[in-house]
Amino acid sequence: MDWTSHHMEVIPVSGTLKMHEIAMKMEREDKKVYHFEVGQPDFSTPQNIIDAAIKAMNEGKTRYVSSRGVPELLDAIQYMYEKRNIEVNGKTNVIVTPGAKMSLFGGILSTIDSGDDVLLLSPAWPTYKTMIRMAGGKPVDVPTSPGYVLDEEDLKDKVGREVSAIVINSPNNPTGGVLTKDHLKLIYDLAIDHKFMVFSDEIYESLVYDGFTQNSMLEVDPEMEVTLCISGFSKNYAMTGWRIGYAVGSPSVINNLVRVQQNTTSCAASFVQYAGVEAIMGDQSSIDMMRNAYQERRDMTQSLFSEIADIECLNPMGAFYVFPDFSNYGLSSSTLAELLLKKTGVSTVPGIEFGHHYDDHLRFSYAASPNDIEEGIPAMGKFLETLR
Ligand SMILES: Cc1ncc(COP(=O)(O)O)c(C=O)c1O
Numbered sequence: 001m002d003w004t005s006h007h008m009e010v011i012p013v014s015g016t017l018k019m020h021e022i023a024m025k026m027e028r029e030d031k032k033v034y035h036f037e038v039g040q041p042d043f044s045t046p047q048n049i050i051d052a053a054i055k056a057m058n059e060g061k062t063r064y065v066s067s068r069g070v071p072e073l074l075d076a077i078q079y080m081y082e083k084r085n086i087e088v089n090g091k092t093n094v095i096v097t098p099g100a101k102m103s104l105f106g107g108i109l110s111t112i113d114s115g116d117d118v119l120l121l122s123p124a125w126p127t128y129k130t131m132i133r134m135a136g137g138k139p140v141d142v143p144t145s146p147g148y149v150l151d152e153e154d155l156k157d158k159v160g161r162e163v164s165a166i167v168i169n170s171p172n173n174p175t176g177g178v179l180t181k182d183h184l185k186l187i188y189d190l191a192i193d194h195k196f197m198v199f200s201d202e203i204y205e206s207l208v209y210d211g212f213t214q215n216s217m218l219e220v221d222p223e224m225e226v227t228l229c230i231s232g233f234s235k236n237y238a239m240t241g242w243r244i245g246y247a248v249g250s251p252s253v254i255n256n257l258v259r260v261q262q263n264t265t266s267c268a269a270s271f272v273q274y275a276g277v278e279a280i281m282g283d284q285s286s287i288d289m290m291r292n293a294y295q296e297r298r299d300m301t302q303s304l305f306s307e308i309a310d311i312e313c314l315n316p317m318g319a320f321y322v323f324p325d326f327s328n329y330g331l332s333s334s335t336l337a338e339l340l341l342k343k344t345g346v347s348t349v350p351g352i353e354f355g356h357h358y359d360d361h362l363r364f365s366y367a368a369s370p371n372d373i374e375e376g377i378p379a380m381g382k383f384l385e386t387l388r
Contacts, residue, residue: 010133012126023037037363039173041320043286045242049237049282053275056275057271068254072277076277076280088248092254095246096268097257097261100246106257109131109134109135111135111228111256114135117138118165119158121150121155122144122358144175155187174351174354175316176323184215184220197228202217204320207236209317210317214318216229224253300373301322301366302322309384310388323354325361326362333352344382345376
């Protein structure tokens with residue numbers, strides 16, 4: 001018997017799984033694998049955050065809580081935006097979910113109708129496409145210029161057709177590019193004129209480098225007329241396994257997400273939410289340390305790439321990824337990724353995962369260990385010489 005439902009037709013097997021399986025097999029055979037594929041910090045969660053979770057558990061904060069989130073965390077999120085001069089009411093504009101992923105899914109599920117076109121500013125994190133399809137929508141790529149630079153004319157052209165939403169992600173996974181405030185404003189103006197929602201995934205918001213600051217979509221849409229802003233703790237605070245994120249939007253959009261949450265996960269784990277309060281309100285020195293470390297790793301990655309001929313690799317402004325262009329090698333991204341893994345141990349994500357325009361790119365996460373960066377990239381460079 002095959003128990004697979006029709007819903008599964010839109011849920012792909014992760015394209016990185018094949019790579020992951022090869023990598024695991026190599027490691028079982030004691031072969032060195034350089035892990036550039038994983039999009040998660042290699043730091044542990046700061047101790048003060050761990051202690052706050054343990055304290056909350058010891059205090060009995062282990063029960064169901066409100067589907068919106070615990071008041072202390074909703075207040076802390078309000079405070080965090082206030083510090084950036086963004087007015088958010090924790091009681092009505094915020095929901096806390098198990099990971100940013102659930103905020104996104106709730107937002108998409110409660111907004112998109114079957115058959116709706118949803119624009120995806122690409123390259124785009126593969127999960128968006130799957131979620132849009134799970135909600136019955138049709139993802140439509142809006143490719144950007146290298147470095148995630150908005151192509152204004154293409155976007156204007158695409159909103160000419162009926163669309164119900166756009167998904168943007170700045171700082172961007174996989175390019176590390178950051179949208180300018182002018183481009184955010186343009187997206188807002190188009191959304192108002194053409195009546196579509198903007199899902200703004202800002203999960204990498206505090207990982208920007210060179211003294212640069214990221215602009216939130218909430219700065220150009222302070223009334224939250226069209227914006228659902230999504231963020232979380234996974235990347236900024238090295239809390240990927242804790243599963244905690246949040247969404248900020250108008251009361252009516254947030255109420256819809258609350259309904260989705262009430263009927264699915266109920267709430268984000270209660271003691272994890274108190275850890276989230278500590279993450280925002282507590283000592284920030286380990287957060288600054290991690291950001292500085294990523295900046296150093298980005299610089300190291302960039303300089304090692306510049307020594308490899310025939311690869312174009314832009315300097316990312318944020319997040320912790322580079323997305324170099326390997327088109328000079330004339331191989332598909334899956335073929336190249338598999339070859340690099342088998343021949344050099346360098347494990348990456350094929351560009352095709354981020355949109356069909358990107359089959360000559362590979363994504364590297366420099367949240368990898370400095371040792372992997374220092375050894376892995378030159379090893380790859382040496383092997384690439386044999387392909388030229
Ligand atoms: C762009 C982007 N958004 C959201 C997420 C998921 O975040 P969370 O762990 O909070 O669900 C990721 C994780 O890789 C991501 O890269």
